Amino acid sequence: VVADRYDVRSNRGESEFRALFQLDVSLRDVLGNALSCSPELHDCLASQPGLRVLAQSDPEEVFFSFLCTPNNNVERITRMVRTLESFGEPFADRPDFRRFPQAERIAAIGEGALRKAGFGYRGKTIPIAAKELIERGAGWLNGLKRAGYREAHAELLEISGVGPKLADCICLFGLGFSEAVPVDTHLWQAACREYFPEWSNVGLTEKRYREIGELFRSKFGRYAGWVHQYMFLDNFTRWRSGRGRV
DNA sequence: CTATAACCGTAA
DNA sequence: TACGGTTATA
Numbered sequence: 167v168v169a170d171r172y173d174v175r176s177n178r179g180e181s182e183f184r185a186l187f188q189l190d191v192s193l194r195d196v197l198g199n200a201l202s203c204s205p206e207l208h209d210c211l212a213s214q215p216g217l218r219v220l221a222q223s224d225p226e227e228v229f230f231s232f233l234c235t236p237n238n239n240v241e242r243i244t245r246m247v248r249t250l251e252s253f254g255e256p257f258a259d260r261p262d263f264r265r266f267p268q269a270e271r272i273a274a275i276g277e278g279a280l281r282k283a284g285f286g287y288r289g290k291t292i293p294i295a296a297k298e299l300i301e302r303g304a305g306w307l308n309g310l311k312r313a314g315y316r317e318a319h320a321e322l323l324e325i326s327g328v329g330p331k332l333a334d335c336i337c338l339f340g341l342g343f344s345e346a347v348p349v350d351t352h353l354w355q356a357a358c359r360e361y362f363p364e365w366s367n368v369g370l371t372e373k374r375y376r377e378i379g380e381l382f383r384s385k386f387g388r389y390a391g392w393v394h395q396y397m398f399l400d401n402f403t404r405w406r407s408g409r410g411r412v
Numbered sequence: 413c414t415a416t417a418a419c420c421g422t423a424a
Numbered sequence: 425t426a427c428g429g430t431t432a433t434a
Contacts (some may be wrong), residue, residue, distance in 0.1 A: 236429035242421065291430090331432045351428065370429095371414060380413030 188221050196389045200396075203385045206360060207393070210400040218397060219344065219392050225267040225307045228340030229299065233292050234285075249283045250292075255291075272296040279310065292328040298325050304315050307340075317341040330375050338391045347382045347394045349375050353400040357381075360397075 176183050184190065197211050222228075234246040253271050254264035273296035280289030299307065310318035318341055322333035330349070337346035349357070349370065357378045359363045365374060382390040 235421070237421090238428065239422070281420095284421070287418090288420080291419095327430070329431060368413070373413070 172271050186221050187218050191218070191389075191392075193218065196392050197396075199389070200386050200393045204360070207397070208358070211393075211396050213400045213403070214396055217396055219338065219395050222311075222342035223341040224266065225310075225336070226269060226299075229307060229336055230272060230292065232267075232294070232335045232339075233295055233327055234288060235335075236288075236327075236329070236332065246283070246285055246288070249280075249285075269296045269299045271345055273300060288327075295325055295327045316344055318343065319346070330372060334379070338394075342387050344391045345383050345387070346391045347379045348391075348398075349378050350398070352398050352405065353378070353394060356397040356401045359365075 174180075174183055192218070200207060201211060203223060203396050205206075226321055230250055231243075231247050234243050234250070234379055237245075242360065250272065251266055253275060254267040256262075256264050273293050276294065277289045283289075285292065310321060313321065318328075318335045322328050322336055323330065332348075333345040334348035337343040338348060347353070351384060354370050361381060362374075362378070368374075379390075386393045
């Protein structure tokens with residue numbers, strides 16, 4: 167289900183709105199192609215009408231935000247990202263909002279301060295990752311946009327605390343690689359259901375992780391990450407309602 | 413290659 | 425008690 171018209175009220179112009187939601191990417195094309203490659207996805211694709219991958223956000227903000235996510239739930243992740251934000255500089259015209267802090271600032275936060283704020287062991291790993299990011303130079307992360315998906319993913323894996331899934335999240339949401347397929351527990355479940363029933367009683371290993379990504383890219387091509395988004399949210403929504411939450 | 417425990421806080 | 429990504433280890 168794709169809307170033809172939108173009525174929007176925004177504090178920005180039409181072009182910014184179109185850019186934020188990537189309205190130049192045709193959902194009709196992306197979903198039509200996905201459906202023809204994989205008809206069994208019909209209900210899943212129809213279950214989240216209008217779902218889009220947002221335009222790439224600030225890569226560094228995405229980098230640190232996703233370092234908060236492993237072994238974690240949405241509520242706590244939100245709180246942790248807000249805490250990181252509180253270390254940033256206030257906007258001159260809006261002192262009630264702060265800019266997301268630079269890597270240098272995050273590297274300087276003490277482990278104890280973050281642990282006190284409920285970061286757990288990530289209070290240690292996040293400043294370390296910040297230092298590793300700084301070591302690579304100012305333009306490194308942003309420069310991965312020009313490196314191509316495979317190269318960018320491989321480079322990100324070298325940062326401690328960044329595994330295959332985080333690397334794919336950073337590629338998809340921070341660097342604009344629409345072919346990146348982050349395999350978390352929800353996508354793993356959906357992928358086992360639809361494509362790898364023989365894996366329903368084994369765990370997710372790095373080899374199986376790669377196989378899922380390759381299958382998605384060969385099946386769905388350049389917008390594999392968008393199809394991933396539908397399968398993720400569909401499974402996430404079922405999981406939530408199954409557990410009787412929100 | 414695969415499986416498993418540990419990491420931490422939250423919620424069932 | 426179960427859960428969730430990454431890492432280290434077997």
